Amino acid sequence: MGFLTEVKTLIKDNIRDYGMYIALVVILLTFTIMTDGLFMSSRNISNLLDSAGYIAVLAVGMTLVIVIRHIDLSVGFAAGFLGAIAAIFLTQMGVSVYITVPAILIFGIVAGLFNGFLIAQLGIPAFVATLAAMLIFRGALLRVTEQTGTIIVNDDKFNALGNGFIPSLMEVNGLHLLSLIVGLIGILLYVYSEFSNRRNKVKYKFDVPSKGIFALKLILVSAVIAYITWILAGYNGFSWTVVIMLAVVIIYHFMTTKTVLGRHIYAVGSNPEAAHLSGINVKKITYIVFGSMGMLAALSGILFTSRLQSATTTAGTLFELDAIAAAYVGGVSSAGGVGKVTGAIIGAIVMASLTNGMNLLGVGISYQYIIRGGVLAAAVIFDVMTRRKRG
Numbered sequence: 001m002g003f004l005t006e007v008k009t010l011i012k013d014n015i016r017d018y019g020m021y022i023a024l025v026v027i028l029l030t031f032t033i034m035t036d037g038l039f040m041s042s043r044n045i046s047n048l049l050d051s052a053g054y055i056a057v058l059a060v061g062m063t064l065v066i067v068i069r070h071i072d073l074s075v076g077f078a079a080g081f082l083g084a085i086a087a088i089f090l091t092q093m094g095v096s097v098y099i100t101v102p103a104i105l106i107f108g109i110v111a112g113l114f115n116g117f118l119i120a121q122l123g124i125p126a127f128v129a130t131l132a133a134m135l136i137f138r139g140a141l142l143r144v145t146e147q148t149g150t151i152i153v154n155d156d157k158f159n160a161l162g163n164g165f166i167p168s169l170m171e172v173n174g175l176h177l178l179s180l181i182v183g184l185i186g187i188l189l190y191v192y193s194e195f196s197n198r199r200n201k202v203k204y205k206f207d208v209p210s211k212g213i214f215a216l217k218l219i220l221v222s223a224v225i226a227y228i229t230w231i232l233a234g235y236n237g238f239s240w241t242v243v244i245m246l247a248v249v250i251i252y253h254f255m256t257t258k259t260v261l262g263r264h265i266y267a268v269g270s271n272p273e274a275a276h277l278s279g280i281n282v283k284k285i286t287y288i289v290f291g292s293m294g295m296l297a298a299l300s301g302i303l304f305t306s307r308l309q310s311a312t313t314t315a316g317t318l319f320e321l322d323a324i325a326a327a328y329v330g331g332v333s334s335a336g337g338v339g340k341v342t343g344a345i346i347g348a349i350v351m352a353s354l355t356n357g358m359n360l361l362g363v364g365i366s367y368q369y370i371i372r373g374g375v376l377a378a379a380v381i382f383d384v385m386t387r388r389k390r391g
Helices: 002-013 015-034 042-067 075-091 097-121 126-145 156-163 177-203 211-233 240-258 260-270 272-277 282-308 319-329 341-360 365-390
Strands: 150-152 310-312
Touching (some): 015 341, 042 156, 042 211, 042 240, 042 319, 042 341, 075 097, 075 126, 075 282, 075 310, 097 156, 177 211, 240 260, 240 341, 260 282, 282 310, 319 341, 341 365
16 A cells, blocks of 8 residues: 555656656557557557657757747748758759768757847847747748759668668567667666666665665566567667657757756756856857757758658748647746756657547548647646646
8 A cells, every 4th residue: 555655646746757658658548449559550650750750859959948948939940941951962962961961960050059149149039039030941941942842852871861770680580689679778778877866866865766666667667668669670670760869869868967067957947047146157058058959950850851852842830839849748847947858759759649640540630730739738737737736
């Protein structure tokens, strides 16, 4: 009985963190039952994760932007425009993919820093500054694609980023060996990270869950990683999109939780005035966060263009709203200072799962928008209610 009480208390105290995971499990189970198991098939899960990739990358950057109490409306068409520039480099200018990808990421950083300059240096509200940038990128995208309408990309290495899979090395009972190894490494890294965090908390006399709860959490999360790995290994293994998405999450999770920069970002989000008085350079943090957002917008554009194998005039439409929705569903607070990049990825997968499941069930596009809007509203209401209870 004590164990169950502790589980309830843990969930209640950390409802913001666990709520989205519970919601994802409910969505997955519901669609699996309603589609007679088709939803959880290897092919569909692989397609779902690939379709979530370019939004998930944006959502990671958007989470940090919202954490420091700003917003970035330009990322959608920035992604579309930079994806089109990548296509022009590869097709019309004959630039190597190994030069194109880093160059586009640098262009993205410059675009993000320009937004940062308008906001941090000139004091223009982020909403207005990034709205202006959105219109500029929209016009620039139309300009570079107006002659052909669509720029077809025939570079196999570039297109593999959005459609290719990591090599299998060999197959074991129809399962891709390298994907199984990647999944195993993921589980080992997760377990090591959890033990390391627990050890540090005990060292500094912070409260930690009992050993039973800790073991249960390790087993459940490891089982989920193992199951997803097994599903993907049964199809074509991990796609390059998923590998890139995981790399972004790992890097940003480390940066936000283990570095001084990460602590400064959350300090600025919690209280910019107090952060400034304590010696944190708020302008510098704003530049870094928007520069990072620009780079991730460029990466998103690369993933989307390579997935379509072409650049189109409509690329990037509503990406920014999908990224904002994923960030909020993933637990970022509208008041700033709260939000995890891991939550952003879960938020993106939740939104992609809703779309994917409703498509499989043949739900009309009008109802899909209404349901997705309802889920976003519910996530923000949930955020407001949990903050009010804590207050």
